[in-house]
Amino acid sequence: MPIIKTEALTHIYSMGSPFESVALENVNIEISQGEFVGLIGHTGSGKSTFVQHLNGLLLPTSGRVLLDGTDINSSKKFRHDARFKVGLVFQYPEYQLFEDTVYRDISFGPRNMKLPKPEIDERVHEAAGFVGVPETLFDKSPLELSGGQKRRVAIAGVIAMRPDILVLDEPTAGLDPEGCESILKNISDYRRTTGATVILVSHSMEDIAKIADRLIVFDGGRTVMDACPEKVFSQADKLRSIGLDVPVATDIAARLRELGVSVPECCYTVEQLRNAVLSLKKGAAEC
Amino acid sequence: MKPIIQVKDVHFRYSGEEHLPPVLNGASLEIEEGSFVVILGHNGSGKSTLAKHLNGILIPNEGCVLVDGMDTRDASKLLDIRRTVGMVFQNPDNQMVASVVEDDVAFAPENLGIPPKEIRSRVDEALKLVDMYEYRLHAPHLLSGGQKQRVAIAGVIAMRPRCIVLDEPTAMLDPAGRQEVIGTIKRLCRENGITIVLITHHMNEAVDADKVFVMSNGRVISQGTPKEVFSNVEFLKSEGLTVPDTAELLYKLRLSGIDLPAEALSIEECAQAIAAALK
Amino acid sequence: MLKDITLGQYFPGNSFIHRLDPRTKLLFIIVYITALFVSKSYVTYGILLLVLAVSIAVSKIRLSAIFKGLKPLMFIMIFTAILNLFYTKGGTELFSFWVFTVTTKGVEFAFFMVLRIMMLISGTFLLTYTTTPMALTDGMELLLTPFKKLHVPVHEFSMMMSIALRFIPTLIEEADKITNAQKARGADFETGKLTDRAKALLPLLVPLFVSAFRRADELAIAMESRCYHGGEGRTRMKKLKMAAPDILTLVFSALMLAVIIILARFGI
Numbered sequence: 001m002p003i004i005k006t007e008a009l010t011h012i013y014s015m016g017s018p019f020e021s022v023a024l025e026n027v028n029i030e031i032s033q034g035e036f037v038g039l040i041g042h043t044g045s046g047k048s049t050f051v052q053h054l055n056g057l058l059l060p061t062s063g064r065v066l067l068d069g070t071d072i073n074s075s076k077k078f079r080h081d082a083r084f085k086v087g088l089v090f091q092y093p094e095y096q097l098f099e100d101t102v103y104r105d106i107s108f109g110p111r112n113m114k115l116p117k118p119e120i121d122e123r124v125h126e127a128a129g130f131v132g133v134p135e136t137l138f139d140k141s142p143l144e145l146s147g148g149q150k151r152r153v154a155i156a157g158v159i160a161m162r163p164d165i166l167v168l169d170e171p172t173a174g175l176d177p178e179g180c181e182s183i184l185k186n187i188s189d190y191r192r193t194t195g196a197t198v199i200l201v202s203h204s205m206e207d208i209a210k211i212a213d214r215l216i217v218f219d220g221g222r223t224v225m226d227a228c229p230e231k232v233f234s235q236a237d238k239l240r241s242i243g244l245d246v247p248v249a250t251d252i253a254a255r256l257r258e259l260g261v262s263v264p265e266c267c268y269t270v271e272q273l274r275n276a277v278l279s280l281k282k283g284a285a286e287c
Numbered sequence: 288m289k290p291i292i293q294v295k296d297v298h299f300r301y302s303g304e305e306h307l308p309p310v311l312n313g314a315s316l317e318i319e320e321g322s323f324v325v326i327l328g329h330n331g332s333g334k335s336t337l338a339k340h341l342n343g344i345l346i347p348n349e350g351c352v353l354v355d356g357m358d359t360r361d362a363s364k365l366l367d368i369r370r371t372v373g374m375v376f377q378n379p380d381n382q383m384v385a386s387v388v389e390d391d392v393a394f395a396p397e398n399l400g401i402p403p404k405e406i407r408s409r410v411d412e413a414l415k416l417v418d419m420y421e422y423r424l425h426a427p428h429l430l431s432g433g434q435k436q437r438v439a440i441a442g443v444i445a446m447r448p449r450c451i452v453l454d455e456p457t458a459m460l461d462p463a464g465r466q467e468v469i470g471t472i473k474r475l476c477r478e479n480g481i482t483i484v485l486i487t488h489h490m491n492e493a494v495d496a497d498k499v500f501v502m503s504n505g506r507v508i509s510q511g512t513p514k515e516v517f518s519n520v521e522f523l524k525s526e527g528l529t530v531p532d533t534a535e536l537l538y539k540l541r542l543s544g545i546d547l548p549a550e551a552l553s554i555e556e557c558a559q560a561i562a563a564a565l566k
Numbered sequence: 567m568l569k570d571i572t573l574g575q576y577f578p579g580n581s582f583i584h585r586l587d588p589r590t591k592l593l594f595i596i597v598y599i600t601a602l603f604v605s606k607s608y609v610t611y612g613i614l615l616l617v618l619a620v621s622i623a624v625s626k627i628r629l630s631a632i633f634k635g636l637k638p639l640m641f642i643m644i645f646t647a648i649l650n651l652f653y654t655k656g657g658t659e660l661f662s663f664w665v666f667t668v669t670t671k672g673v674e675f676a677f678f679m680v681l682r683i684m685m686l687i688s689g690t691f692l693l694t695y696t697t698t699p700m701a702l703t704d705g706m707e708l709l710l711t712p713f714k715k716l717h718v719p720v721h722e723f724s725m726m727m728s729i730a731l732r733f734i735p736t737l738i739e740e741a742d743k744i745t746n747a748q749k750a751r752g753a754d755f756e757t758g759k760l761t762d763r764a765k766a767l768l769p770l771l772v773p774l775f776v777s778a779f780r781r782a783d784e785l786a787i788a789m790e791s792r793c794y795h796g797g798e799g800r801t802r803m804k805k806l807k808m809a810a811p812d813i814l815t816l817v818f819s820a821l822m823l824a825v826i827i828i829l830a831r832f833g834i
Binding site for chain 2: 175179181256261273277278281
């Protein structure tokens with residue numbers, strides 16, 4: 001059974017007003033326990049609206065969201081619980097920090113879950129560990145931290161709820177290359193250690209290419225592709241036609257094939273392309 | 288060509304941060320008029336602080352900044368300096384003062400006391416240059432990120448500056464918005480001769496620059512053409528920066544013993560070089 | 567919920583009212599409000615209601631937009647009505663219970679009070695709906711220019727107004743985002759005792775304030791970068807000009823006020 005599933009999910013903003021707009025239209029997605037899914041699409045494609053349905057923040061205009069087989073909007077209590085089972089990290093999450101210490105901010109979610117104190121403490125330490133927030137920062141005000149550290153604290157605040165599904169909306173936006181890389185590594189490690197399902201929303205193809213196992217592409221409120229990265233990136237023209245980039249490695253590989261170098265279609269990271277070129281040099285092409 | 292901006296051995300510390308190392312620690316650079324210059328550096332390298340020195344928002348503790356020969360420490364020249372070097376910042380929302388696009392673009396010329404008729408023509412011209420003329424009566428908060436940032440650029444162009452400094456203008460944008468903005472500023476440089484100083488950590492935006500400066504710990508540690516700078520992959524990595532994927536691939540292949548040039552930056556050059564090496 | 571606030575919203579258009587000079591509209595609304603407060607009878611209220619109705623019709627602003635603006639103020643109106651209903655003495659007693667007595671006079675007063683508030687607010691909304699915030703603050707600045715001689719910071723005041731209007735939608739959007747982000751961490755804004763609910767607002771208000779200060783900081787730097795140095799020597803792209811329709815409107819407003827005052831003098 002999929003851990004989360006949407007059935008004919010449709011969302012229309014400002015229904016009945018002149019500003020009415022269809023944000024999602026008949027979206028059917030199934031995600032299994034432990035998957036690492038990347039959601040891509042340009043701004044306004046519906047991906048952010050979609051993820052806000054997964055924890056019940058938005059109500060479907062029609063259709064259902066099933067969490068572990070139960071409609072999350074079937075009861076008020078279930079919708080409330082869904083908030084903790086599906087941890088949602090918004091874009092620029094550092095803007096939501098509000099407590100006077102880092103420790104208290106990370107513990108906000110667990111406290112709302114009404115957990116006993118020792119467990120809250122354990123979770124705060126664990127979550128901080130996952131995202132690389134050292135304990136020496138616990139008593140500091142979040143406002144004193146650097147941009148990158150704030151981002152980590154905010155992500156820890158969601159991880160501390162130990163969600164079954166962790167959803168991150170553009171977690172690397174605005175960070176420098178080193179910051180991006182280390183946050184992505186933290187997320188990968190978190191997933192490996194806990195076995196949690198991770199959904200990463202991004203418009204950075206390079207980031208997504210590196211870590212996701214499955215890509216879902218949104219355009220105009222619909223899912224237009226749902227496949228493994230190799231398959232998705234091999235349709236470079238289609239991606240470009242809906243305003244998305246393809247990883248640079250895909251472009252180089254395509255040009256190489258035009259030049260008569262038979263690198264396989266499934267190369268979409270620099271690492272894979274390097275391996276393909278090296279094996280061509282040795283005489284055997286593989287991916 | 289003569290430099291439009293000269294930064295000479297600038298040291299700077301924010302007040303109240305005397306216990307910390309200086310943010311700028313002997314930064315020096317020269318920017319030629321009409322060129323497209325990119326300044327790279329990781330967060331905290333001092334690049335945004337340097338940007339704020341280029342139009343006299345910040346004044347050096349030591350050293351000096353000359354804009355078209357005018358010293359930013361000379362308070363009487365401040366307005367002339369600011370109309371020569373325009374600034375665009377990261378967050379487009381926080382640089383718009385008016386609730387209608389064209390009123391916002393008019394803000395700078397109004398401050399300069401320009402006659403109404405001329406403001407009107409400057410505003411229309413600026414909006415056309417960034418391709419936002421048809422949105423002139425829209426409310427800024429309803430525009431996309433890329434559109435907002437282009438309005439911000441128009442707001443600067445309306446001063447008729449000779450140089451525009453952009454401090455991470457694409458950091459908050461999606462790929463489409465990023466392309467809109469980068470395309471616009473490249474055009475302003477190549478077709479209108481406006482000097483562009485782009486501060487960024489998107490390496491791919493630096494590929495077409497005339498000159499790249501790399502900053503670290505408050506000083507310029509490397510400068511040259513993009514090819515020169517990006518050929519030094521190990522050095523950039525040690526500074527917490529990446530290189531464009533093309534340079535990265537060539538670098539990795541070179542490490543594995545394939546004889547490849549270090550300075551093929553475009554996809555075309557990169558593919559050609561690899562194809563040639565495999566022949 | 568927050569998105570329903572219509573304050574400072576501008577509905578683009580090209581009606582007679584849209585084209586009037588903002589100063590004319592500001593003066594007119596001041597005269598109109600004065601007339602409302604002088605008004606005491608069905609006749610005078612009727613005249614003013616007619617003026618409002620014609621203005622709305624001419625402006626082509628939809629009635630629903632006006633009502634939407636009134637909605638958030640419902641509470642104040644009901645409160646005023648109740649207060650007037652129970653605390654007005656005189657007239658015939660209709661019914662009474664405990665310490666409350668409702669009289670015909672009370673009903674009449676409550677009715678006029680609510681009508682007055684509704685007309686006052688509708689008129690003000692019509693002004694903001696048909697005038698860009700920039701024009702509005704420019705108009706205000708020009709009307710207040712004589713006060714500059716008394717060292718009243720008129721330019722600064724109008725600049726503050728226009729920036730506030732510019733940032734209302736941005737901050738509302740931001741408040742929505744933060745609310746959702748905190749809800750995602752299990753924050754509860756809707757249930758609990760009043761004290762709990764007030765406390766529950768902290769996760770929203772603290773980030774909102776922090777962000778507003780950050781924005782103010784960045785905006786100040788951006789404004790300086792665009793050569794802002796106060797009102798001294800500033801020019802305007804859109805020079806406000808009084809034309810024939812403005813004169814006509816002002817003459818009409820003076821007549822309207824005169825008629826209302828005369829009628830009120832005769833007890834009508």
